[in-house]
Amino acid sequence: MSLTMPVPDGAVIEGRADLLAHLARLLPADAVIGADSALAAYECDALTAYVQRPLAVVLPRTTEEVARVLRACLERGVRVVPRGAGTSLSGGALPLADGIVLSLARFNRILDIDLDNRCITAQPGVTNLALTKAVEADGFFYAPDPSSQIACTIGGNVAENSGGVHCLKYGLTTHNLLGLEIVLMDGTVARIGGGKTLDAPGYDLLGVVTGSEGLLGVVTEVTVRLTPAPQGIGALLAGFATVEAAGEAVAAIVGAGIVPAGIEMMDNLAINAAEDFCAPGYPRDAAALLIVELDGPAGEVEAQMDRVSAILADHGATSQKRTRDAAERLGFWAGRKAAFPAVGRISPDYLCMDGTIPRARLPEVLGRIASLSADYGLRCANVFHAGDGNLHPLILYDANVDDELARAEAFGADILRTCVAVGGVLTGEHGVGIEKRDLMGEMFDDTDLAVQQRLKCAFDPKGLLNPGKVFPVLHACVELGRLKVSGGKLRFADLPRF
Amino acid sequence: MERLAPRSTADVAAIVADCTARGHRLNVIGAGTRAGLGHPVTADAVLDLGAFAGIESYEPGEQIITLGPATPLAELDAVLTDSGQRLAFDPPDTGPLFGEAPGLGTIGGAVAANLAGPARPRAGAARDHLLGIEAVSGRGEVFKAGGRVVKNVTGYDLPKLLAGSFGTLAVMTRLTLRLGGRPPGTVTAALLDIAPAEAGHLMQRIAGSGLEPVAIAYLPAEVAVRERHPLAAAALLVRFEGPASALPERLADLQRLVGTAAPVEAIEGPDSDDTWAAVRDVAGLLPDGERALWRLSLPPAAGCGVAMDLTAALPGLRWFADWAGARLWLAVPAGADAAAETVRAAARAAGGHALLFRAPLTVKARVPVFEPPAAGVGAIERSLRAAFDPAGILNPGKMGPA
Numbered sequence: 066m067s068l069t070m071p072v073p074d075g076a077v078i079e080g081r082a083d084l085l086a087h088l089a090r091l092l093p094a095d096a097v098i099g100a101d102s103a104l105a106a107y108e109c110d111a112l113t114a115y116v117q118r119p120l121a122v123v124l125p126r127t128t129e130e131v132a133r134v135l136r137a138c139l140e141r142g143v144r145v146v147p148r149g150a151g152t153s154l155s156g157g158a159l160p161l162a163d164g165i166v167l168s169l170a171r172f173n174r175i176l177d178i179d180l181d182n183r184c185i186t187a188q189p190g191v192t193n194l195a196l197t198k199a200v201e202a203d204g205f206f207y208a209p210d211p212s213s214q215i216a217c218t219i220g221g222n223v224a225e226n227s228g229g230v231h232c233l234k235y236g237l238t239t240h241n242l243l244g245l246e247i248v249l250m251d252g253t254v255a256r257i258g259g260g261k262t263l264d265a266p267g268y269d270l271l272g273v274v275t276g277s278e279g280l281l282g283v284v285t286e287v288t289v290r291l292t293p294a295p296q297g298i299g300a301l302l303a304g305f306a307t308v309e310a311a312g313e314a315v316a317a318i319v320g321a322g323i324v325p326a327g328i329e330m331m332d333n334l335a336i337n338a339a340e341d342f343c344a345p346g347y348p349r350d351a352a353a354l355l356i357v358e359l360d361g362p363a364g365e366v367e368a369q370m371d372r373v374s375a376i377l378a379d380h381g382a383t384s385q386k387r388t389r390d391a392a393e394r395l396g397f398w399a400g401r402k403a404a405f406p407a408v409g410r411i412s413p414d415y416l417c418m419d420g421t422i423p424r425a426r427l428p429e430v431l432g433r434i435a436s437l438s439a440d441y442g443l444r445c446a447n448v449f450h451a452g453d454g455n456l457h458p459l460i461l462y463d464a465n466v467d468d469e470l471a472r473a474e475a476f477g478a479d480i481l482r483t484c485v486a487v488g489g490v491l492t493g494e495h496g497v498g499i500e501k502r503d504l505m506g507e508m509f510d511d512t513d514l515a516v517q518q519r520l521k522c523a524f525d526p527k528g529l530l531n532p533g534k535v536f537p538v539l540h541a542c543v544e545l546g547r548l549k550v551s552g553g554k555l556r557f558a559d560l561p562r563f
Numbered sequence: 564m565e566r567l568a569p570r571s572t573a574d575v576a577a578i579v580a581d582c583t584a585r586g587h588r589l590n591v592i593g594a595g596t597r598a599g600l601g602h603p604v605t606a607d608a609v610l611d612l613g614a615f616a617g618i619e620s621y622e623p624g625e626q627i628i629t630l631g632p633a634t635p636l637a638e639l640d641a642v643l644t645d646s647g648q649r650l651a652f653d654p655p656d657t658g659p660l661f662g663e664a665p666g667l668g669t670i671g672g673a674v675a676a677n678l679a680g681p682a683r684p685r686a687g688a689a690r691d692h693l694l695g696i697e698a699v700s701g702r703g704e705v706f707k708a709g710g711r712v713v714k715n716v717t718g719y720d721l722p723k724l725l726a727g728s729f730g731t732l733a734v735m736t737r738l739t740l741r742l743g744g745r746p747p748g749t750v751t752a753a754l755l756d757i758a759p760a761e762a763g764h765l766m767q768r769i770a771g772s773g774l775e776p777v778a779i780a781y782l783p784a785e786v787a788v789r790e791r792h793p794l795a796a797a798a799l800l801v802r803f804e805g806p807a808s809a810l811p812e813r814l815a816d817l818q819r820l821v822g823t824a825a826p827v828e829a830i831e832g833p834d835s836d837d838t839w840a841a842v843r844d845v846a847g848l849l850p851d852g853e854r855a856l857w858r859l860s861l862p863p864a865a866g867c868g869v870a871m872d873l874t875a876a877l878p879g880l881r882w883f884a885d886w887a888g889a890r891l892w893l894a895v896p897a898g899a900d901a902a903a904e905t906v907r908a909a910a911r912a913a914g915g916h917a918l919l920f921r922a923p924l925t926v927k928a929r930v931p932v933f934e935p936p937a938a939g940v941g942a943i944e945r946s947l948r949a950a951f952d953p954a955g956i957l958n959p960g961k962m963g964p965a
């Protein structure tokens with residue numbers, strides 16, 4: 066991809082020393098990083114194909130410090146890239162040459178655990194898993210569980226509206242959030258959402274800030290809902306001779322009104338990569354593998370497992386295992402959870418795509434991916450949140466071979482175009498970032514994008530917060546805001562009036 | 564007043580563009596029957612979206628539907644029921660609360676008001692089910708946002724912003740919603756003769772358990788006996804859904820959980836559905852036309868306590884709690900200001916807020932329907948309004964002074 070980032074502001078780059086000195090006056094001494102060697106750690110996120118050293122990194126500890134930094138950057142016209150743990154797969158946290166990185170790493174405290182109201186308030190740098198760990202002993206958990214949950218932060222989850230294997234039943238980040246504190250580029254601190262209530266007066270700002278990829282405000286506090294731990298959990302593992310049969314089984318399960326905690330699918334290449342990596346006992350010869358997890362009241366889980374098992378058999382499962390035992394269940398998941406490292410072992414590099422498609426189009430789309438794979442001469446393993454149609458094709462390439470990265474990216478773009486063409490979308494949970502930015506035109510026309518950018522302008526009129534992400538073309542807010550008046554004549558004279 | 568009835572999205576765009584150029588204000592309506600929602604709109608013309616009715620595409624296998632916003636909820640419900648599906652957010656039919664016939668509401672109205680029924684804590688509100696939209700902004704431009712799949716983070720979540728915006732940002736011309744399956748079985752457990760304080764604690768115990776209740780409500784005696792489904796005494800109600808064979812065990816588990824607080828009585832079949840429809844539609848506070856109706860959003864554990872405090876402070880108050888206490892409905896004598904100070908102060912002190920759902924115009928002239936926003940938030944809301952509707956012609960005044 067020949068990625069064009071916003072033209073760096075030469076004056077800002079030249080003023081770096083002065084900026085560093087100014088930031089050092091605003092923040093405690095250990096909160097400003099300017100040394101080149103130390104900046105290297107912030108050069109990229111998990112989309113490692115792109116690197117850029119920032120002007121500086123700041124590590125504030127309080128909301129007031131964040132506000133101070135943002136105000137200073139606004140005055141000086143300095144761009145700001147917020148950063149959590151840097152596990153974004155779409156390049157959302159990629160630094161800018163003329164910008165600073167604002168790391169939330171030191172916002173690492175849990176502030177309030179309120180079991181009566183089933184919610185927890187934490188600073189944004191707390192990891193996703195730490196939330197569950199904090200309440201597990203009391204019989205609760207925080208439901209959205211991205212595979213990166215040991216590392217990724219709740220602030221990053223909010224910015225990306227992250228999902229996980231259990232979001233089929235429990236929803237994405239957006240469905241589990243109650244309130245946020247955010248700081249705007251001009252230093253305004255706003256509490257949005259309901260706090261501990263399910264809704265808030267006025268417009269749904271919580272809804273739009275969630276998934277806004279760090280372009281609207283810096284999240285400095287998060288309140289999320291807690292879910293009671295299920296009484297019982299069961300899982301089934303089934304192999305299929307064709308992808309179509311597995312796809313139809315998924316549709317039949319969901320269509321029967323069953324809401325599993327999760328349904329995951331892996332294709333043959335992914336199955337074998339997992340077997341080689343950690344031997345979870347998957348059927349190596351199966352074209353597709355399904356893992357179905359059911360949870361809930363104990364008696365209900367048993368009844369639903371019977372129903373699911375019958376549906377899997379009806380749809381031609383060539384092998385089936387089922388379990389209520391925790392260790393065995395985690396064994397079923399071991400290969401799926403290790404899919405990325407497993408693929409990492411059979412290929413030096415890989416790109417993880419993230420389109421969503423209508424479930425019924427799955428066989429067709431997988432067929433298309435297979436033929437693209439042949440055309441591009443690159444292997445592609447598919448793991449996939451089958452219950453909600455969210456694909457994760459992993460394109461295998463070697464960055465040290467001439468044009469393989471470029472080919473992998475072109476292949477990925479073709480996959481995403483296919484997703485859109487069948488009625489799906491570019492990204493289900495990883496975000497647009499820089500990775501899918503230039504494909505936004507596949508889904509949205511200029512007007513659609515102008516409406517979205519005007520929303521950005523309402524929060525950040527100077528466009529200093531994480532620019533170059535999400536939108537393929539940047540327009541100045543004044544230009545977007547101008548009202549185009551189309552002259553006097555009534556164009557709807559022939560309408561029925563009463 | 565002039566009534567404009569566009570037949571296509573292009574018509575809507577042309578009308579809005581012209582009105583913006585002339586500064587003509589529009590009152591946007593779905594079913595076209597309801598005047599009392601929010602604050603009265605000062606408008607030069609009515610924009611009647613009645614022609615945008617009907618289902619465009621329905622794929623039961625994908626559990627997705629695309630339809631016109633003026634489609635009546637009653638019609639939609641009938642189509643979904645035929646395929647064993649439903650709108651999981653279960654929007655209320657509040658017509659009768661306003662002295663109208665039941666069954667008149669539209670899906671667009673339900674979305675624009677972000678309505679939700681008793682299953683909200685588990686199933687979400689309209690915002691959580693609106694996947695995609697086509698709309699016309701106050702600039703008269705047609706745009707789309709979201710998509711036709713459940714999992715989508717491509718671009719900002721504008722469907723959420725438009726849900727609950729009461730037609731003040733854009734006119735929606737097409738909606739795509741996700742659907743839920745109807746459960747194979749359902750049952751309601753009733754715990755009778757529970758006092759409010761105890762109900763508050765019990766509801767949290769039940770909501771925090773692994774029993775997966777779908778809805779939890781508490782009706783004090785006065786309201787319970789007036790419900791459409793007659794209950795003999797104050798009732799804590801818990802709804803369960805699932806395979807019929809697994810439901811008796813849930814009732815037994817619930818009995819174990821609540822111990823000697825009360826015997827668990829089962830309400831089955833259509834009686835169970837009717838009971839929840841009554842809770843959803845606020846039937847227990849019907850008709851009481853003279854009273855003002857408040858809707859409070861609270862941290863769930865605070866709900867019953869706030870109700871008891873207000874009962875002491877406001878003679879003649881009637882109330883019930885939904886969402887395990889997180890939603891409180893209050894009927895108070897309308898008076899001059901519907902006791903706004905007292906009600907709002909109590910809600911705020913508990914970490915919540917209050918919405919004036921129904922009141923005479925004289926009251927609304929003094930009392931904001933919506934809780935006024937905090938300073939930082941108010942500024943963002945004004946900027947957003949200006950971004951979408953710079954001339955301020957869409958439903959001006961609906962959500963309060965601009």
Ligand SMILES: Cc1cc2nc3c(=O)[nH]c(=O)nc-3n(C[C@H](O)[C@H](O)[C@H](O)COP(=O)(O)OP(=O)(O)OC[C@H]3O[C@@H](n4cnc5c(N)ncnc54)[C@H](O)[C@@H]3O)c2cc1C
Pocket residue numbers: 110111146147148149150151152153154156157158169189210211212213216217218219220221222223224225226227228229230278279280282283284285405494495531
């Ligand atoms: C191995 C692996 C597995 C993964 N599995 C999943 C998965 O199952 N599901 C899934 O959805 N994602 C998954 N991801 C993607 C990634 O973990 C998520 O997007 C995660 O939410 C990013 O969190 P982070 O703290 O690392 O954020 P970062 O990568 O640091 O930042 C991500 C974006 O959020 C913004 N941001 C971060 N913090 C804030 C803040 N406090 N305020 C404002 N903006 C902020 C940044 O500017 C950037 O745009 C996976 C990634 C990896 C590497």
Ligand SMILES: Cc1cc2nc3c(=O)[nH]c(=O)nc-3n(C[C@H](O)[C@H](O)[C@H](O)COP(=O)(O)OP(=O)(O)OC[C@H]3O[C@@H](n4cnc5c(N)ncnc54)[C@H](O)[C@@H]3O)c2cc1C
Pocket residue numbers: 590591592593594595596597598599600601612632633655656657658661663667668669670671672673674675676678729730731733734735736918919920921932958961
């Ligand atoms: C604060 C509050 C007050 C309420 N007051 C009343 C009341 O007084 N009377 C009553 O009957 N119900 C009231 N309700 C309930 C609710 O409005 C109705 O149940 C239902 O939503 C109305 O349906 P309708 O189709 O008649 O919508 P309408 O009354 O036509 O519209 C309801 C709202 O949605 C907007 N809207 C409708 N369609 C579109 C669209 N396509 N695009 C953009 N905006 C659209 C309208 O501008 C209006 O703001 C109230 C709800 C709330 C939250």
